[in-house]
Amino acid sequence: TNEKIILKRRETLENMCEERARVLQDQFNVSLNHVHALSILVSTFHHGKTPSAIDQKTFGEYTERTNFERPLTSGVAYALKVPHSKREQFEKEHGWAIKKMETEDQTLVQDCVPENFDPAPIQDEYAPVIFAQETVSHIVSVDMMSGEEDRENILRARASGKGVLTSPFKLLKSNHLGVVLTFAVYDTNLPPDATDEQRVEATIGYLGASYDMPSLVEKLLHQLASKQTIVVDVYDTTNASGLIKMYGSEIGDISEEHISSLDFGDPSRKHEMHCRFKHKL
Numbered sequence: 001t002n003e004k005i006i007l008k009r010r011e012t013l014e015n016m017c018e019e020r021a022r023v024l025q026d027q028f029n030v031s032l033n034h035v036h037a038l039s040i041l042v043s044t045f046h047h048g049k050t051p052s053a054i055d056q057k058t059f060g061e062y063t064e065r066t067n068f069e070r071p072l073t074s075g076v077a078y079a080l081k082v083p084h085s086k087r088e089q090f091e092k093e094h095g096w097a098i099k100k101m102e103t104e105d106q107t108l109v110q111d112c113v114p115e116n117f118d119p120a121p122i123q124d125e126y127a128p129v130i131f132a133q134e135t136v137s138h139i140v141s142v143d144m145m146s147g148e149e150d151r152e153n154i155l156r157a158r159a160s161g162k163g164v165l166t167s168p169f170k171l172l173k174s175n176h177l178g179v180v181l182t183f184a185v186y187d188t189n190l191p192p193d194a195t196d197e198q199r200v201e202a203t204i205g206y207l208g209a210s211y212d213m214p215s216l217v218e219k220l221l222h223q224l225a226s227k228q229t230i231v232v233d234v235y236d237t238t239n240a241s242g243l244i245k246m247y248g249s250e251i252g253d254i255s256e257e258h259i260s261s262l263d264f265g266d267p268s269r270k271h272e273m274h275c276r277f278k279h280k281l
């Protein structure tokens, strides 16, 4: 009967949506664990050894060769915590000035490359990127604390000691919405039961990964069959009064939708996958 067909169709939608949500969530979780491990690698071999065993070349090669461990990421980078009192010394040592992150609504598009960024204005502290995977080499020397979303992430990461996610925003040199995942790197004297203040004090840097949502979700869904059958949207639903679409399209049969929850590992952010059939019954 017609009713049976409708029920069957609903069940198919639920199953396909759940499967896609679980695959996306698992892949995200895998890369989160590897970004976490990378923060420990930097702690051990950059800060934990004199002289450091990591420079830009080593970091670039290692992160490129282990890219397969971080599905969905478009690149990883490492920024140092630099208080204003150490800025001059830092810039002299590195041979470049800490730059301010500028977005395209503040500048001409053609100026929106870090080589053309202005020096960072005076702040209490900075988070200049010192190492970057080739794919995000354009953020080297940029003060990540001068970007609103990056800054918020850095503050939350170092106080919590956990991996934290930004809300979706337009990444530098990308036309898509993405999110950034950040882990703080601490000096080794940090007690395991440290307070937020002790954590902030012991922070020496920030290891971050960027996720270009549209291209990466697209790649993932391509690997699953029946892309012709259903349409998938991914939302940041943290703010119930204004869902942010991170991935998706305008097409499909909106008369029936299935919602699968997504857990990307940061309890202060909420995400959902919304699925519908491409064609009406």
Ligand code: WA2
Residues within 6 Å of the ligand: 075, 077, 078, 079, 129, 136, 139, 144, 147, 150, 153, 154, 170, 171, 172, 180, 181, 182, 183, 206, 207, 208, 209, 210
């Ligand atoms: N990485 C890549 N593209 C970006 C970006 C970013 N942040 N922010 C805006 N566009 C080094 O949390 C520390 C990476 C930030 C880490």
